[in-house]
Amino acid sequence: MIRALSLPLAALLLAGAVVAQAAGVRTAPMLANTCAGCHGTNGVSAGEFMPSIAGLDKGYLYTVMSDYKSGLRPSTIMGRIMKGYTEQEIWAISGFYSVQPWTPAERQPKAQPKAKLVRTGKEIHDRLCETCHNDGGREQDDESPRLAGQWAGYTRYTLTQCRSQGERCRPAKMGTRVKGLSDAQIEALASFYESEK
Amino acid sequence: MSGFTRRTFIQASGTLAAATALGLSGPSRGAASKARVVVVGGGYGGTIAAKYIQMADPDIQVTLIEKDATYISCPLSNEVLSGERDLDSLTFSYRGLAKRGINVVQDEVTGIDPDKRVVKGKAKGGYPYDKLVVSPGIAFRWDAIRGMSEEAAKTIPHAWKAGPQTLLLKKQLSAMRNGGVCIIVAPPNPFRCPPGPYERAAQIALYLKTHKPRSKVLVLDAKDAFSKQALFIEGWKRNYGDMIEWVPAAAGGAIEAIDPKNRVLTGAVEEFKGDVVNLIPAQKAAALAESVGLTDASGWCPVNQQTFESTLKKDIHVIGDAAIAGAMPKSGYAANTQAKVCAAAIVAALNGQASPEPSYVNTCYSIIAPDYGISVAGVYQLKEGKIVEVPGAGGLSPANADAATRAIEVQFALGWFRNITADMFT
Numbered sequence: 137m138i139r140a141l142s143l144p145l146a147a148l149l150l151a152g153a154v155v156a157q158a159a160g161v162r163t164a165p166m167l168a169n170t171c172a173g174c175h176g177t178n179g180v181s182a183g184e185f186m187p188s189i190a191g192l193d194k195g196y197l198y199t200v201m202s203d204y205k206s207g208l209r210p211s212t213i214m215g216r217i218m219k220g221y222t223e224q225e226i227w228a229i230s231g232f233y234s235v236q237p238w239t240p241a242e243r244q245p246k247a248q249p250k251a252k253l254v255r256t257g258k259e260i261h262d263r264l265c266e267t268c269h270n271d272g273g274r275e276q277d278d279e280s281p282r283l284a285g286q287w288a289g290y291t292r293y294t295l296t297q298c299r300s301q302g303e304r305c306r307p308a309k310m311g312t313r314v315k316g317l318s319d320a321q322i323e324a325l326a327s328f329y330e331s332e333k
Numbered sequence: 334m335s336g337f338t339r340r341t342f343i344q345a346s347g348t349l350a351a352a353t354a355l356g357l358s359g360p361s362r363g364a365a366s367k368a369r370v371v372v373v374g375g376g377y378g379g380t381i382a383a384k385y386i387q388m389a390d391p392d393i394q395v396t397l398i399e400k401d402a403t404y405i406s407c408p409l410s411n412e413v414l415s416g417e418r419d420l421d422s423l424t425f426s427y428r429g430l431a432k433r434g435i436n437v438v439q440d441e442v443t444g445i446d447p448d449k450r451v452v453k454g455k456a457k458g459g460y461p462y463d464k465l466v467v468s469p470g471i472a473f474r475w476d477a478i479r480g481m482s483e484e485a486a487k488t489i490p491h492a493w494k495a496g497p498q499t500l501l502l503k504k505q506l507s508a509m510r511n512g513g514v515c516i517i518v519a520p521p522n523p524f525r526c527p528p529g530p531y532e533r534a535a536q537i538a539l540y541l542k543t544h545k546p547r548s549k550v551l552v553l554d555a556k557d558a559f560s561k562q563a564l565f566i567e568g569w570k571r572n573y574g575d576m577i578e579w580v581p582a583a584a585g586g587a588i589e590a591i592d593p594k595n596r597v598l599t600g601a602v603e604e605f606k607g608d609v610v611n612l613i614p615a616q617k618a619a620a621l622a623e624s625v626g627l628t629d630a631s632g633w634c635p636v637n638q639q640t641f642e643s644t645l646k647k648d649i650h651v652i653g654d655a656a657i658a659g660a661m662p663k664s665g666y667a668a669n670t671q672a673k674v675c676a677a678a679i680v681a682a683l684n685g686q687a688s689p690e691p692s693y694v695n696t697c698y699s700i701i702a703p704d705y706g707i708s709v710a711g712v713y714q715l716k717e718g719k720i721v722e723v724p725g726a727g728g729l730s731p732a733n734a735d736a737a738t739r740a741i742e743v744q745f746a747l748g749w750f751r752n753i754t755a756d757m758f759t
Contacts, residue, residue, distance in 0.1 A: 166673075166674070172756050174749055176752050176755055184744070185741070185745055185748045186749075213710050213742075216710045218726075219723075219725050219727075220694075220723040220727065289748075
């Protein structure tokens with residue numbers, strides 16, 4: 137419920153947002169730069185299990201960070217960290233990263249996945265994922281993150297997590313789609329997305 | 334959020350306005366442009382301070398002075414002892430920072446004149462500054478244990494600054510007999526990297542388990558408690574059985590004297606003899622901080638915890654392990670976020686603006702075995718001039734977590750390293 141209310145409200149706030157910085161309020165760069173030690177300068181990750189967050193949809197970032205905070209989205213460390221921020225601060229951090237330029241993962245040539253694995257991944261994507269993650273995972277909205285060019289390690293981990301959550305995976309339709317995938321299929325999907333720049 | 338008040342409205346929209354302004358460039362700049370900032374020390378704190386000042390206001394001339402041509406990371410250097418990695422994988426050049434337009438100078442700082450605002454170097458007489466950032470790291474209190482000295486560290490390694498000392502300890506472990514005892518002497522608080530000695534015990538055990546399985550690791554501690562203690566004890570047991578033994582101060586673990594030649598340590602209750610002795614001495618701020626008058630009676634540097642400006646010397650900011658930073662531990666990630674707070678405060682001051690409200694984070698991983706990692710995190714804010722933890726946030730990995738959780742935390746530890754070093758050097 138929190139999210140359902142706050143997203144439009146926050147959008148309204150943005151529309152009329154030329155108000156002087158109130159004392160005691162932490163700026164978006166001040167808050168967001170503390171993330172860069174793990175997610176890379178301006179959110180461009182050097183890999184492999186930390187995702188790049190630069191240029192992701194603002195609503196999506198807000199949802200994920202709020203879900204970490206509330207525990208709806210399971211995590212090892214992100215929940216512990218997000219509990220340190222208010223909803224407004226999470227919205228500010230989301231705004232900061234959403235306007236940074238997206239930069240695809242750069243893997244050393246010798247560590248590239250096999251072409252066959254990528255092809256298998258594309259087949260699975262076309263069959264199960266393309267309806268929401270359009271254009272090979274390049275398009276995004278507040279529910280569907282950009283996947284093209286994301287680090288495979290992160291995508292693999294996240295899909296595996298979602299599969300083990302089943303119906304609790306958010307959004308629920310993700311849980312349904314991922315349910316029947318094998319480890320090998322998840323590996324293929326993750327490799328496909330990373331190869332899509 | 335349904336109870337949005339007028340106050341939260343102003344807070345949220347103010348934050349949004351700042352987000353779009355991206356940093357601190359504003360109409361008030363100009364008069365203060367081309368100010369000179371010098372940063373001394375190119376480690377976890379100094380590199381970030383230099384880079385984030387340069388990023389926030391490219392008109393400020395930033396000079397980074399570092400005595401070494403390359404940097405060797407202390408975080409993950411315990412993995413050199415187990416053989417999981419080599420020093421090359423921990424070594425970084427300053428070329429990326431130079432490419433950003435930071436004036437990177439290899440020189441040894443011999444002194445600072447706070448009145449004339451000049452840093453003195455061995456290679457070059459003077460580096461004038463408007464604001465100075467000092468991120469000098471630590472020095473050892475050799476006299477805390479009788480018989481210990483810088484000279485003795487040539488055979489009794491501390492390995493608490495990564496490099497030749499790390500390799501010396503590794504060499505001694507390689508030469509040790511199967512069935513030997515490796516003693517780690519853990520220092521009193523406060524010290525650099527609070528979980529470090531205990532991660533080291535695990536990484537040494539990892540090596541011994543494979544190569545010299547009848548050997549022992551004995552941790553003799555000046556304290557009765559340590560960072561991530563329950564998680565370490567659980568992880569030691571699970572991965573190495575009884576190979577690692579920890580002796581707290583109360584049980585006679587506090588060491589008073591050493592005979593370096595015979596590797597005999599004198600505790601309050603008994604003597605210990607090691608085949609290899611890794612003595613991590615008690616610590617204080619680096620010698621430069623002390624010689625410039627930046628330290629207090631504690632041996633560390635008191636600072637304004639909002640700006641990291643020294644409370645003893647104007648226009649000199651101290652960050653990282655050397656600084657007294659409230660509730661924050663002396664860790665690489667702490668230095669990283671302190672540097673960013675310090676950078677924002679300096680850029681604001683040089684542009685005639687007030688110091689921004691700070692935000693700090695610590696994230697610290699320990700690798701107990703190749704598939705067994707643990708972590709601690711902290712989120713911090715400023716309250717009445719002191720850095721304090723945000724209540725309810727942060728904390729430790731769960732106890733008795735499943736194998737998959739422990740394994741993925743190793744992957745996150747490696748990702749931590751890739752990203753934090755990229756934040757520093759690219």
